[in-house]
Amino acid sequence: MHAQKSKSRIRVLIQDRERDQPDPDHYVLQKAEQQLHTLVGVSELKTFIREIYAWIHINRCREKHQLKTKQQSMHMIFKGNPGTGKTTAARLLGDMFRELGFLEKGHFIEAERADLVGEYIGQTAQKTREIVQKAEGGILFIDEAYALARGGEKDFGREAIDTLVKAMEDQAAPFVLILAGYSREMERFLAMNPGLPSRFPVQLDFPDFTSEQLMKIAEDMLVDRDYIWTSEAKEKLQKKIHLRRSGDGASVFSNGRYVRNQIEQAVRHHAVRTMREKKEHDKDALRTLIGTDFK
Template identity: 55%
Template sequence: MSGRVIATSDNATGGKISRQINVVLRNPEPPAPLAEPEQLVGGKPVPATGKLGDIFRELEQMVGLECVKDIVFEVYALLQIGLIRAEVGLLQSAQVFHMVFKGNPGTGKTTVARIVARLFQEMGVLSKGHLIEVERADLVGEYIGHTALKTREMVKKAIGGILFIDEAYSLARGGEKDFGKEAIDTLVKAMEDYKNQFVLILAGYQDEMETFLQTNPGLPSRFPIHIEFPDYSVDQLMLIADLMAKERQYVLSPQSEQKLRQHLTQEKQKFAEIFSNARYVRNTLEKSIRHQAVRLLQQQLQTYSKQELMTLRPEDLRLDKKK
């Protein structure tokens, strides 16, 4: 995968967060504080209109993520009060927003990063608010000096936004002689050189990320915000499936819902360590939509009812791994 700019919107789910915050306002001339916020989320006073209002509404619509919602509001509140303090001549405390996201695949890490990027842009922390998503292959080169060059290029692309490194622990897998170490060292230097200009988010499995942070003595202290993304419950996964189906204008029949629930329960039990959560649900749903299309076409009907075109039946949910 090559580094790329990703649009900062989508729905996501579930999360748990540590409360470590030592968050530098990166815009020396922040916008004026918003007026008359409205209680929208769990009694929290957040904007009712505009782009910030859209961000918080999107956050509210997510399945789970209660602790994530709390921490996003805390960051918003910190920034908003900082603007008010500046208006009355008080100092703004130094802030660092680099983060570590820990969790299995499909638990909403990338989507949360997109929303954070949008929030930071609206609050004046980041000038562009875009997200550059990369992995090891985008940072590590094939010869001495190549890695530092590739890594610096990705950092420069992320200026004004967020650099999101998925499976970041892979940078440390090759040992001392691996070029991944050079990428880590380059990132640490870039965090100093461009500390007011981009935010770095490292993401990956929880245990691997804990080990990774110990590979460079400069890493742990540079990431004050740690977010843990737990696997979803079966009930949450079923809600995600329902939302995904509605977005595509499909519905699961009651029999299909029962079949999917049983299947997800079994998959979580069998593959707890590698189960891909919402990603698995999305792939299963999209595969079922393809099977429904084949079934309908083979009926060779003159007309199809709207309900028939929307309904996913049990036979459409072919839940074996090969089909």
């Protein structure tokens, strides 16, 4: 009964959105692709988003001709290391689903084990249901989802998983659940819970960025912040990335997040260096990062 209500509500939302905001020129797809263009890599995500847009668009066309339309589950698994764009992708999907009418709000709720798992019997189910309620009409993103299964038989994490599964099945107000985390840990988590993989028909891999892609991300960040850099500064960051990826910390390299932290640190170093010069600064001095800024 609840599942039927959920499907009906999705269909009504799509029909209402079509009447209110017709999309004959595929504006929503164009907007999503513009946002995707700012993301380096993630080709699998880009293909998936085009598929989803086309599916919803053609379903609308079929409904106009009184053809049957079947809804699909959009619950997803995101696998990849930190800084590979998983959270950004989830937010983008929420925006697109809202504009297409697939989700009523498209807002983004992020949760982790502590937000879902309680300390005594009954508390976990209540906490999990409250999080799901907040996510109604939007995206519920649970990072490092495998942490829910790490506590052993007496742990309440299993109860959180069961409550999420129940919500996926009978939630009257639709939402999209995305479980995310490291690739190996997510694969083990799914293997330990045989009933889960079939409930998440969409599984996307977010591979590590290449060194060239990371430098492109750095350049995009500088443009966004209205900075430029010297060739020496660029070489300095390239060396730092290489050392970080090939050293002891390679297994926990945080990809785009590492680059962002390096850029932000360099901006702070630039500010201190420039302020110490105690003179009137021209525009170039105020926006140019040099090698010593990447200490």
